[in-house]
Amino acid sequence: xxxxxxxxxxxxxxxxxxxxxxxxxxxxxxxxxxxxxxxxxxxxxxxxxxxxxxxxxxxxxxxxxxxxxxxxxxxxxxxxxxxxxxxxxxxxxxxxxxxxxxxxxxxxxxxxxxxxxxxxxxxxxxxxxxxxxxxxxxxxxxxxxxxxxxxxxxxxxxxxxxxxxxxxxxxxxxxxxxxxxxxxxxxxxxxx
Amino acid sequence: xxxxxxxxxxxxxxxxxxxxxxxxxxxxxxxxxxxxxxxxxxxxxxxxxxxxxxxxxxxxxxxxxxxxxxxxxxxxxxxxxxxxxxxxxxxxxxxxxxxxxxxxxxxxxxxxxxxxxxxxxxxxxxxxxxxxxxxxxxxxxxxxxxxxxxxxxxxxxxxxxxxxxxxxxxxxxxxxxxxxxxxxxxxxxxxxxxxxxxxxxxxxxxxxxxxxxxxxxxxxxxxxxxxxxxxxxxxxxxxxxxxxxxxxxxxxxxxxxxxxxxxxxxxxxxxxxxxxxxxxxxxxxxxxxxxxxxxxxxxxxxxxxxxxxxxxxxxxxxxxxxxxxxxxxxxxxxxxxxxxxxxxxxxxxxxxxxxxxxxxxxxxxxxxxxxxxxxxxxxxxxxxxxxxxxxxxxxxxxxxx
Numbered sequence: 001x002x003x004x005x006x007x008x009x010x011x012x013x014x015x016x017x018x019x020x021x022x023x024x025x026x027x028x029x030x031x032x033x034x035x036x037x038x039x040x041x042x043x044x045x046x047x048x049x050x051x052x053x054x055x056x057x058x059x060x061x062x063x064x065x066x067x068x069x070x071x072x073x074x075x076x077x078x079x080x081x082x083x084x085x086x087x088x089x090x091x092x093x094x095x096x097x098x099x100x101x102x103x104x105x106x107x108x109x110x111x112x113x114x115x116x117x118x119x120x121x122x123x124x125x126x127x128x129x130x131x132x133x134x135x136x137x138x139x140x141x142x143x144x145x146x147x148x149x150x151x152x153x154x155x156x157x158x159x160x161x162x163x164x165x166x167x168x169x170x171x172x173x174x175x176x177x178x179x180x181x182x183x184x185x186x187x188x189x190x191x192x
Numbered sequence: 193x194x195x196x197x198x199x200x201x202x203x204x205x206x207x208x209x210x211x212x213x214x215x216x217x218x219x220x221x222x223x224x225x226x227x228x229x230x231x232x233x234x235x236x237x238x239x240x241x242x243x244x245x246x247x248x249x250x251x252x253x254x255x256x257x258x259x260x261x262x263x264x265x266x267x268x269x270x271x272x273x274x275x276x277x278x279x280x281x282x283x284x285x286x287x288x289x290x291x292x293x294x295x296x297x298x299x300x301x302x303x304x305x306x307x308x309x310x311x312x313x314x315x316x317x318x319x320x321x322x323x324x325x326x327x328x329x330x331x332x333x334x335x336x337x338x339x340x341x342x343x344x345x346x347x348x349x350x351x352x353x354x355x356x357x358x359x360x361x362x363x364x365x366x367x368x369x370x371x372x373x374x375x376x377x378x379x380x381x382x383x384x385x386x387x388x389x390x391x392x393x394x395x396x397x398x399x400x401x402x403x404x405x406x407x408x409x410x411x412x413x414x415x416x417x418x419x420x421x422x423x424x425x426x427x428x429x430x431x432x433x434x435x436x437x438x439x440x441x442x443x444x445x446x447x448x449x450x451x452x453x454x455x456x457x458x459x460x461x462x463x464x465x466x467x468x469x470x471x472x473x474x475x476x477x478x479x480x481x482x483x484x485x486x487x488x489x490x491x492x493x494x495x496x497x498x499x500x501x502x503x504x505x506x507x508x509x510x511x512x513x514x515x516x517x518x519x520x521x522x523x524x525x526x527x528x529x530x531x532x533x534x535x536x537x538x539x540x541x542x543x544x545x546x547x548x549x550x551x552x553x554x555x556x557x558x559x560x561x562x563x564x565x566x567x568x569x570x571x572x573x574x575x576x577x578x579x580x581x582x583x584x585x586x587x588x589x590x591x592x593x
Contacts, residue, residue, distance in 0.1 A: 022414040026303055034296055037279045040286040048288045049215060058515045070374050080207045084196025120203040127208065148196055158213040161372065164267040164275065165359035170490065174515035179285075186212050 047179035050166040053187050054152035056176035059141035063153060064134050066168040073159035074135035074168065076113070076128050079189040082150035085123035090146025091139035092116060092126060108138050130156070152189050220263070221290035227258060228294065228313060232301050235308045235577065239419050243588060245579035248311050252318035260315040265371035269294050269309065270316070270404040271362045273346070274353035281354045298404075302411035306418050310398055310405055311577030316367050317398050320390040321578055327437040328393045335439060336559065338400040343551040346403035347544045355536045357489040361403060394437025398576055409573040418572040419579075424587040426567035432581035433568055440574035441581060445565050463557045470556075471549035478545025479538065486537040495530040498523055 052063075052074065063074035088100060092114055097106035102116070113132035117125045128139075128151075135153060143151035155177075169177035180187075231251050238247035259265060267275075272287075272295035279287040298309035310317045330338075345361075352358045366383035369375025389396040398405045412418075421432045421441070433441045478485075486492045494512050501513060502523075509517070516526070570581075582588055 019414050023303065023416070026411055026414060030296060030299055030303070033276070033280075034292070037276055037287055037292050038289070040279050041289040041292055047286070048217070048291070056519070058511070058518060060511045060515070062511070068372055068375065077210075080210070081198075082194075085199045086196055119205050120201060123199045123201065123205075125205075125208070146195075148194055156213070157215040160215075161264050161266060162215070162217060163362065164271045165362040167363075170358065170363075173510075173512040174519065175490065182215065182218065185214060188212075 047181045049157060049162060049180050049182060049185050050160060050169060050177055051155050051180045051185060051187055052153050052172075053176045053178065054154070054189055055187075056174045057137070057140070057153055058174045058176075059137035059144065059153070060173050061136050061138070062171050062173070063168050064136040066171045067135070068161060068163060068167050069159065072135035072168075073155050073161070074137075074153050075130050075133045075156050075159070076135065076137065076139055076151055077154045077188070078126060078128055079150045079152070080125075081190040082148050083126065084148050084150075085119060085125060086147060087122050087124055089116070089124065089126060089143070091143030091151045093142075095142070095146075108142050110134070110136060110138065114139060126151075150189060154186055154188070157185055218290075221288070224259070224263060225290055225293050225297070228297060231255060231313045232298065232308050235311045235313060236301065236305045239308065239311065239577050239579055240305055240417050243420070243423070243579070243582045245582055248321070248577065248579045250312075252312035252321045255313055255315045255318045256322070259313075260319075260371045265315055265368045266362070267291060267294065268316075269298050269314065270402060271359060271365075273404055273407070274349055274359045274361055277350050278353045278356065282356060285356070298408060299411055302408045302415060304416050306412035306415045306572050307405070307408045307576055310395075310408060311579070314398075315371070316402070317395065317576060319367055319370070319387065320395045320397060323387055323391050324394050324437050324578075326392040327435060327580075329439055330393055332439075335399070336555065340552065340555060341400055342403050342406035344548065345401065346406055347547050347551075349403055351485070351537075351540050351544045352488055354540050355486070355489060355533060357486075357533075366397065366401075394578065395576055399438055399574070405576075412575075413573045415572060419570055419575055419577055421568065421570060421581045422585045422587040424590070427587060428567060429586060430568065431584040431586065435580045435584040437578065437580060438574055438576055440571050440576070442565060442569055442571055444567055445562070447562050447564050459560065460557065463553070463560060467550070467553040467557075470553040471546045474545040474547070474549030474552070475542050476545070478541040478548065482538045482541035483534060485541065486534050489533050489537070491526065491533055492530050495523075495526050498526065 064072050067073055092108060093100060093106055094108050099106060104112070107114075111132045111134055113129050113134075115127045115129060117127070119125050137153050140149075140151045140153055143149055166177055231254065234247055235251050238244050259268070272291050275285075275287045275291050276295050278285050279292075298313075301308050312318045312321055349359070349361045352360050364379065366379055366386055369380050369383060386397050386401075428444055430443060433443055487496065494516060497510060497513055498516065501509070
C-alpha cells in the first residue's frame with residue numbers, strides 16, 4: 001500500500017466546487033419556483049385589473065382621495081336602463097334642496113359633473129361628464145338612498161394606472177375592490 | 193333595488209349608448225418583457241464583453257423614460273416578489289405570466305452575468321445612477337449593519353404578502369411618485385432624501401433598502417461571468433477603488449494574523465453551532481410579535497374595531513364598521529376569518545423569524561472570515577454594474593493610445 005500522504009488541498013479548487021454546488025442550487029430553486037408558479041398562470045383568468053363591486057360599495061368617498069392619481073380613476077357611472085328618469089333625483093339634488101332648479105346650492109355633485117336634460121313630461125335624463133367627476137360617490141349614495149341605484153362607482157380602466165397594489169382597495173371599508181380578469185373588467189349594475 | 197318603474201317614453205326616446213374601454217395591457221406587458229431582455233442583454237454586452245460605461249448611461253435614460261414615465265413604473269420586478277410568493281401559497285390569486293417573467297428574468301441574468309438588471313435597467317437604479325456625482329465611502333461597519341435591512345424588508349414583505357395583507361414594497365415605494373407626477377408627502381420627502389444621498393454616494397436605495405437587490409446580490413455571488421475591472425493585469429494603482437460609488441471594489445489584503453488552519457475551521461464551526469441559537473431567537477421574537485404584526489391585515493383591524501365598539505359603545509361608527517354591519521355579517525363569521533388570518537401570521541412569523549436569525553448569523557460568519565487578495569477585486573454581490581471603474585483603470589486606457 002502506498003503511504004497516505006496528506007494531499008495539499010488547493011483552496012481555489014474547493015471554492016470552485018462550492019460555487020458549482022451553489023449554482024446548481026440557485027438554478028434549481030429558480031426552476032422549481034418557476035415551475036410551481038407557472039402552473040397557476042392561466043392567461044385567461046389571471047386577474048390583474050382592479051374593479052369595484054357596486055353591490056358592496058358603501059359610497060364612503062375614499063376613492064376620491066386615496067387613488068394615487070391626482071384626479072381619481074374612479075368615476076361615477078350611470079346605468080340608464082335602471083334609472084327611473086325622476087324629476088326629483090336623489091343623486092342630482094340635495095336632500096334639503098329648496099327648489100328643483102340648477103342653482104348650485106340645490107345640487108349634490110360638488111363639481112357639477114351631472115348633466116340633466118329634459119326628455120318628456122315627467123322624465124329627465126341624467127348623464128355624467130367624466131372630466132369633471134372626481135369619484136366622490138355623493139351622487140351614487142343619494143341615488144341608492146332614494147332612487148333605483150342606477151348611479152354607481154367604477155374604476156375607469158383607461159384612467160387606472162393599474163398599480164400592483166391598488167391604494168384604494170386597501171382603505172375601502174367594504175372590501176369592495178378586488179382584482180378582476182380582463183374578461184370581466186367592469187361590474188355594471190344593468191348586467192349584474 | 194327598483195323604487196321607480198322603468199319609464200314608458202312616448203316621444204321615441206332612445207337610451208344613450210355607453211362605451212367602456214377594455215384595457216390592452218396584455219400586449220404592452222409583453223413589449224415590456226422584450227425591452228427588459230434587450231436592455232439587460234445590452235448592459236451585459238457593455239459590461240462583460242466591451243467594458244464600457246456609456247451603454248449603461250444610455251440604458252438608464254431609456255429605462256427611466258420607458259419603464260418609468262411611459263409605463264408609469266408599476267408593476268416592477270421589485271414588487272413582483274410579493275406577487276410570486278402570494279401565488280405560491282394562495283389558491284385564489286394567480287400571477288400573470290409576464291409578471292412572473294419580470295421577476296425571474298433578472299435572476300436568470302444574475303446567475304449568468306451578475307446584477308445587470310440593477311445597472312440601469314431598473315428605473316430606480318437608473319435614477320440614482322444618473323444623479324450620482326460623488327463616491328463618498330461609507331464605513332464598512334455602517335454599510336454592513338445597513339446591509340441587513342434589505343433582508344429584513346424582504347422578510348416582512350413576504351410575511352405580509354403570503355398572508356394577503358399588504359404589499360409593503362409597493363406601499364412604501366420611494367420613487368414611483370416621480371413617474372406618477374405626485375404622491376404622498378412623506379414618501380416624496382423620503383425619495384428626495386434618497387436622491388440627495390445618491391448624489392454623494394452610489395445607490396443608497398439599491399444597497400440598503402431594495403429587497404430584490406438583496407436576492408440579486410445573492411445570485412450574482414455565484415454568477416458564471418462576472419464584471420472584471422480590466423482584462424489586463426492589475427497594477428494595484430487603487431484608482432478603480434476610489435472611483436467605485438458603491439464600495440464594491442476591495443483593495444489587496446494580506447491576512448497579518450498567521451492562524452493555524454484547523455483553528456480557523458474550528459472558529460467557523462463554533463459560529464455554525466451558534467447559528468441555531470440565533471434562529472431560535474428570531475423565531476421566538478417574531479412569534480411573540482405575530483399577533484401585533486397581524487394588525488396590518490384589514491380584517492384583523494376590523495375585528496379589533498368591532499370588539500372595541502362592543503365594549504365601548506359609540507354612536508358615531510367608523511366607516512369600516514358601518515360597512516361591516518351594513519353587509520349584515522355577524523361578528524362570529526369575522527372572528528373565524530380573523531382566527532384563520534392570525535394562524536397564518538403565526539406560522540409565517542416563525543418561518544420569517546428563522547430567516548432573520550439565519551441572515552444575521554450568516555452575516556456574522558461572513559464578517560469573521562477573511563480572505564486574502566493579491567489585486568483589486570470586485571465583490572460581485574455588491575457591484576451594481578455602473579461601469580465607472582473601467583475608464584479609471586490605466587490598463588484599460590492603454591489600448592487607446
